[in-house]
Amino acid sequence: MKIVKLKLKERSYPICIEEGAINKSGCLLKKLNLGSDAVIITNRYLEKKISPTLKNSLKKHNISSKIYVVPDTEKAKSFRYCLNLIDKISKHDKNKRLFLVALGGGVIGDLTGFVASIYKRGIAYVQIPTTLLAQIDSAIGGKTAIDLPIAKNLIGAFHQPKTVIVDPGLLKSLPKRQLKAGLAEAIKYAVIKDESLFSFLNNNYKKIMALDKEAIESIETKCINIKSQIVEQDEKEKKGIRTILNFGHTIGHAIESAGGYNRYNHGEAISLGMLCAAEISCNLKMLRKEQLDKIIFLVKLYGLPVKIKGIALSKIMSSLAKDKKFIHGKNRFVLPVGIGRVKVVTHIPENTIRKAILKYSSPN
Amino acid sequence: MKIVKLKLKERSYPICIEEGAINKSGCLLKKLNLGSDAVIITNRYLEKKISPTLKNSLKKHNISSKIYVVPDTEKAKSFRYCLNLIDKISKHDKNKRLFLVALGGGVIGDLTGFVASIYKRGIAYVQIPTTLLAQIDSAIGGKTAIDLPIAKNLIGAFHQPKTVIVDPGLLKSLPKRQLKAGLAEAIKYAVIKDESLFSFLNNNYKKIMALDKEAIESIETKCINIKSQIVEQDEKEKKGIRTILNFGHTIGHAIESAGGYNRYNHGEAISLGMLCAAEISCNLKMLRKEQLDKIIFLVKLYGLPVKIKGIALSKIMSSLAKDKKFIHGKNRFVLPVGIGRVKVVTHIPENTIRKAILKYSSPN
Numbered sequence: 001m002k003i004v005k006l007k008l009k010e011r012s013y014p015i016c017i018e019e020g021a022i023n024k025s026g027c028l029l030k031k032l033n034l035g036s037d038a039v040i041i042t043n044r045y046l047e048k049k050i051s052p053t054l055k056n057s058l059k060k061h062n063i064s065s066k067i068y069v070v071p072d073t074e075k076a077k078s079f080r081y082c083l084n085l086i087d088k089i090s091k092h093d094k095n096k097r098l099f100l101v102a103l104g105g106g107v108i109g110d111l112t113g114f115v116a117s118i119y120k121r122g123i124a125y126v127q128i129p130t131t132l133l134a135q136i137d138s139a140i141g142g143k144t145a146i147d148l149p150i151a152k153n154l155i156g157a158f159h160q161p162k163t164v165i166v167d168p169g170l171l172k173s174l175p176k177r178q179l180k181a182g183l184a185e186a187i188k189y190a191v192i193k194d195e196s197l198f199s200f201l202n203n204n205y206k207k208i209m210a211l212d213k214e215a216i217e218s219i220e221t222k223c224i225n226i227k228s229q230i231v232e233q234d235e236k237e238k239k240g241i242r243t244i245l246n247f248g249h250t251i252g253h254a255i256e257s258a259g260g261y262n263r264y265n266h267g268e269a270i271s272l273g274m275l276c277a278a279e280i281s282c283n284l285k286m287l288r289k290e291q292l293d294k295i296i297f298l299v300k301l302y303g304l305p306v307k308i309k310g311i312a313l314s315k316i317m318s319s320l321a322k323d324k325k326f327i328h329g330k331n332r333f334v335l336p337v338g339i340g341r342v343k344v345v346t347h348i349p350e351n352t353i354r355k356a357i358l359k360y361s362s363p364n
Numbered sequence: 365m366k367i368v369k370l371k372l373k374e375r376s377y378p379i380c381i382e383e384g385a386i387n388k389s390g391c392l393l394k395k396l397n398l399g400s401d402a403v404i405i406t407n408r409y410l411e412k413k414i415s416p417t418l419k420n421s422l423k424k425h426n427i428s429s430k431i432y433v434v435p436d437t438e439k440a441k442s443f444r445y446c447l448n449l450i451d452k453i454s455k456h457d458k459n460k461r462l463f464l465v466a467l468g469g470g471v472i473g474d475l476t477g478f479v480a481s482i483y484k485r486g487i488a489y490v491q492i493p494t495t496l497l498a499q500i501d502s503a504i505g506g507k508t509a510i511d512l513p514i515a516k517n518l519i520g521a522f523h524q525p526k527t528v529i530v531d532p533g534l535l536k537s538l539p540k541r542q543l544k545a546g547l548a549e550a551i552k553y554a555v556i557k558d559e560s561l562f563s564f565l566n567n568n569y570k571k572i573m574a575l576d577k578e579a580i581e582s583i584e585t586k587c588i589n590i591k592s593q594i595v596e597q598d599e600k601e602k603k604g605i606r607t608i609l610n611f612g613h614t615i616g617h618a619i620e621s622a623g624g625y626n627r628y629n630h631g632e633a634i635s636l637g638m639l640c641a642a643e644i645s646c647n648l649k650m651l652r653k654e655q656l657d658k659i660i661f662l663v664k665l666y667g668l669p670v671k672i673k674g675i676a677l678s679k680i681m682s683s684l685a686k687d688k689k690f691i692h693g694k695n696r697f698v699l700p701v702g703i704g705r706v707k708v709v710t711h712i713p714e715n716t717i718r719k720a721i722l723k724y725s726s727p728n
Contacts, residue, residue, distance in 0.1 A: 148454075236486070
């Protein structure tokens with residue numbers, strides 16, 4: 001089993017990567033001495049497919065568990081589910097040795113982490129991510145959140161999990177579209193920090209899409225290492241270091257939001273966001289044209305969108321203005337300056353942003 | 365101005381104690397560079413009486429402010445007010461340089477701190493406590509919470525304020541019953557850590573009840589120093605050090621809860637809780653009878669209750685069993701072993717607890 005240790009003093013934790021790791025979860029969690037009772041938050045599909053394995057493994061190590069099922073959509077990240085979950089937890093919390101397990105993708109991880117952060121001023125939780133996106137990104141680093149009608153992720157907390165169990169075997173039942181969405185985040189890591197990962201993604205399309213064990217474990221370990229190192233340096237996104245993880249996310253979020261969160265999924269939207277950011281960088285003479293073309297090629301290779309369809313530029317621009325990453329009313333972008341290197345740039349002229357988005361927009 | 369510095373690395377903050385400090389709040393907050401826009405959370409009475417002074421002081425230092433009024437009862441510590449407040453904040457949050465100000469007692473401090481902890485994964489807030497209890501206890505140390513129908517303070521976070529402005533002048537309009545409730549917490553500090561404070565309270569009844577400037581500032585500084593030192597050693601109540609602040613609170617909370625939160629206020633309930641804990645200690649031969657009598661005398665001196673009236677023992681016992689401080693289903697009490705010294709004791713026989721509560725119960 002590969003272990004990446006995320007080091008944050010008393011909040012440090014191991015990220016365990018291995019195909020079949022889910023079968024060892026009881027043993028892994030027992031060693032961490034998190035408690036005797038677990039509440040597993042998951043969706044209907046995973047409840048049937050994966051949770052029996054997890055429950056058995058926990059039971060073998062004398063950890064009782066209850067399941068709480070939430071919808072498999074962003075809807076689950078609401079105050080309503082938050083309150084219902086707390087009610088469920090408090091009923092199961094007899095021995096005061098309870099912890100939470102997020103078994104699912106980013107939505108379930110965010111909700112579970114947030115509830116763990118506020119229940120009794122913070123209890124333990126673990127992440128067992130089941131999508132590629134969650135395995136390499138959202139399950140790591142302790143960012144938790146729920147949505148309010150006025151804005152996504154408006155409410156949240158930094159609350160680190162006690163461990164993350166990454167089982168690439170769980171990806172086998174993942175729809176291809178979601179796998180690709182996860183690969184968009186892998187491309188992000190490659191562009192911001194790791195040229196060798198970029199080449200690997202470029203040269204191993206077939207193996208990766210076939211979920212070849214070694215190829216996937218290799219990508220995941222690289223991505224998780226990058227994320228861990230960044231989180232270690234800037235846990236609460238206060239030093240401008242963690243900011244680079246937002247490459248592609250500024251315009252990406254605006255595209256998601258302007259599309260009403262149903263036209264593009266997160267990975268697709270940030271693919272488009274990465275292209276726009278790279279375009280801006282190219283226009284500002286910070287990125288060479290051939291490097292921009294390499295990024296476009298890789299995004300295209302994995303079947304991720306390279307054109308924004310059916311969303312008006314004006315809508316994207318007005319969503320952008322509301323972004324919480326626009327500090328003090330001024331814009332701030334993470335721009336690639338090569339493959340594996342980015343810079344945080346502020347005060348980009350609105351027209352430059354507008355032109356870049358327009359270039360990747362399609363009239364249809 | 366007396367400044368007690370609460371040292372928690374990057375979360376350190378000054379606690380500023382001075383009569384009239386409210387007039388300097390704009391200057392104090394400007395120096396801390398918290399932002400350009402404030403939302404002040406307060407109640408209807410304080411909005412009229414105190415907030416104009418505060419708003420003026422902020423305005424002089426170019427800090428805009430909006431007021432959010434909540435009820436002056438525990439009702440304000442609900443999800444409903446939490447959500448309404450977030451809505452209000454997000455509307456005022458144009459420049460992304462917003463912070464919160466809690467102007468009120470413990471309820472307002474708890475709600476404000478909790479909202480500050482979850483809005484955008486944590487924003488700055490300051491405490492301007494207006495009751496003695498909040499000035500010496502609840503406003504300091506970063507414990508925040510709201511209630512759910514199933515239990516008080518079930519949801520919360522540890523989120524330190526950026527400063528606490530303690531103005532004893534604000535206590536002049538405080539009802540005597542609330543002043544006494546605050547003195548109950550002062551007695552608590554004296555019993556757990558400071559024999560000289562105990563003597564001071566014993567020897568200066570008149571001055572204290574007349575809100576003599578020097579007497580109050582002296583008590584407040586002593587209490588705040590004790591609280592700060594304990595919080596510095598055990599910020600998140602994980603090492604069993606902060607636990608001693610719960611002296612009187614275990615049975616006290618059970619009395620509050622069994623009384624439906626309207627028979628006794630917090631200070632009154634913990635007075636009774638302190639007597640019961642001291643009685644248990646005496647029965648276990650850990651506290652001398654004459655020391656117990658001294659504690660009873662001081663509680664009586666300040667007109668705090670020494671008899672539980674109109675609440676059945678069985679109700680108190682069943683509330684006790686639900687206490688979140690009862691870890692792993694076992695009880696845990698903070699017991700005085702002298703004036704200025706306490707011990708944390710677990711596994712106290714139920715009958716010993718029962719007898720102590722019965723002794724301080726009155727049939728009427």
